[in-house]
Amino acid sequence: MxxxxxxxxxxxxxxxxxxxxxxxxxxxxxxxxxxxxxxxxxxxxxxxxxxxxxxxxxxxxxxxxxxxxxxxxxxxxxxxxxxxxxxxxxxxxxxxxxxxxxxxxxxxxPRRLPAATGGGLDGVATVRTLADVDDMAPRFAEGARVLIVGGGYIGLEAAAVAAKRGLHVTLVEMNDRILGRVAAPETAEVFRTLHRDAGVDLREGVGLDRLLGEDRVEAARLTDGTEIPADFVIAGVGxxxxxxxxxxxxxxxxxxxxxxxxxxxxxxxxxxxxxxxxxxxxxxxxxxxxxxxxxxxxxxxxxxxLGAGTPYVAKPWFWSDQYDTKLQIAGLNAGHDRVVRRAGKAGSVSFWYFAGDRLLAVDAMNDPRAYMVAKRLIEAGRSPDPDAVADPETDLKALLA
The missing domain is CATH 3.50.50.60 (FAD/NAD(P)-binding domain)
Structure with a gap:
């Protein structure tokens, strides 16, 4: 070539x-x-x-x-x-x-808010490119009111930054709970608590009806009929x-x-x-x-x-940083029928996803050791005893034996 x-x-x-x-x-x-x-x-x-x-x-x-x-x-x-x-x-x-x-x-x-909901108004931002964030950054002034639409990782990360900067943050998620498509209820509860403790007004089962304002965003009407003031909006809808x-x-x-x-x-x-x-x-x-x-x-x-002829074998892993919590994810949890909780040290925790006795994925919060052990097991196609995982007395290294 x-x-x-x-x-x-x-x-x-x-x-x-x-x-x-x-x-x-x-x-x-x-x-x-x-x-x-x-x-x-x-x-x-x-x-x-x-x-x-x-x-x-x-x-x-x-x-x-x-x-x-x-x-x-x-x-x-x-x-x-x-x-x-x-x-x-x-x-x-x-x-x-x-x-x-x-x-x-x-x-x-990024998916954008439909024009019919006011998505074309000035003050509606997405978080994807450097230009997006540079345009948005001046709005992150202490006391400003931001509405975040979407309770996935993008929306939650933006909410964490806004709360740390002293903004008044409202986050709406139209589905029953945050992280509904990507994480177990147990993981969602950890982050729900984090955000509410930080002062985020987190509303689940409520979506955006439309944004209000002539040329720029001034407020938002939600699907439950409530109206809230908003100086700007972040669309985190995937x-x-x-x-x-x-x-x-x-x-x-x-x-x-x-x-x-x-x-x-x-x-x-x-x-x-x-x-x-x-x-x-x-x-x-x-x-x-x-x-x-x-x-x-x-x-x-x-x-x-260049002619190697080697099939690509994915080894999925992801992460998210919110406040002082680092979430590390290994594997894909689709098809799980059981979630095992493992308590770590100093408030850390991990949730292990199983399909029957087969380990599929892990969500580890401030627990890099649990993440690394689970990742090695998943990539090797090995599954530990779920009861041993749940027992805090079990040495993680023993799961690799």
Whole structure:
């Protein structure tokens, strides 16, 4: 291959390019990003960066000089507007670039509040890009009133930052409870207590009816009929895979850009990795949204682009920081029928998800030891005795024996 083009300059795209060079690829390599800044970490945006505890330079995955040093043609602020599979080209502004192999690492985009609910008013923000957070940051003034729509991890992390900054925070979750799609009630209760103790007005089973105001947000009417004042609103209602380019190019889509186990799309010359891609998993398809997955899959795809022929095997892990609590998650809890609680030291706790006697996942709060042990067990396909897990007298190391 004389030329590889990578579309999407996030964690997956940067990792894929670095891996190609590390594995000896010497051909032309172009990394194209729609944002005007070098590839950066997204998780700290809604935490340390928004709190002012991390300068922007520390967000960058690598110094910008790295790309030049590695012979990577990094093009920033340059959204790709089209892919032509027949001519093997991409269009970037007025320029047409040829490729021999193309990798799509386009990531995901935040779901927005519908215009019918006032989602187009000034003062409605999302938390996805550096520009999003820079635009939002001046609103985080002590005493300001913020409404957060959505009780997933994005919404809860934003609520934690706002509460720490002294804002008046209301969070609404239209489903019965926060974290309803991703965590057990036991984990949700830990974070519900944390937020309420921090002064967050957390309302479950209540959604947004519409935002009120002429040009900018002034208040919100909820689905229970109550109205609350709001100086600004954060929409934390999830993200969707960025598949527009792939769809327009006629690639197969299945909750993301569909790939085979190697990372190849329905076009044998086009590959995909990261948030935007779905891949075979346990007889179905899976799409993951995490830093660890973006790196691991991108590196696997880079290897396979160079002929490794090694199927990608996901090892899911995630984390969330809220107040002084660090949640670490290993595995996927889908299909569990039992949750085992294990008390740790100094108030730490972990919840272990089982399907029958098979360990699927763990949520560990301020308990890195429980997380690491469970992660090793899950990745090895081993399951400890649930009763032994629940017994605080059981040495965690013994579970690995």
């Amino acid at each position: 004389d030329r590889i083009v990578v579309v999407g300059a996030g964690q997956a795209g940067a990792s894929l390019c670095a891996r190609l060079r590390a594995k000896g690829y010497t051909g032309a390599l172009t990394l194209i990003g729609a944002e005007p800044v070098p590839p950066y970490q997204r998780p700290p945006l809604s935490k340390a960066y928004l709190l002012g505890e991390m300068p922007v330079e520390r967000l960058y995955l690598r110094p910008e000089s790295f790309y030049a040093d590695q012979g990577i043609d990094l093009r920033l602020g340059a959204p790709v507007t089209g892919i032509d599979r027949d001519s093997r080209t991409v269009t970037v502004g007025d320029e047409v670039l040829h490729w021999d192999a193309l990798a799509l690492t386009t990531g995901s985009a 993200i969707a895979p960025a598949t527009d380019l792939a769809e327009a190019a006629g690639l197969e889509i299945a909750d993301g850009i569909a790939t085979d186990e190697m990372g190849r799309t329905s076009d044998p010359n086009i590959w995909a990795a990261g948030d935007c891609a779905s891949f075979p998993w346990n007889g179905g398809r899976l799409r993951l949204e995490s830093v660890g997955h973006a790196i691991d899959q991108a590196e696997a795809v880079a290897d396979n682009m």
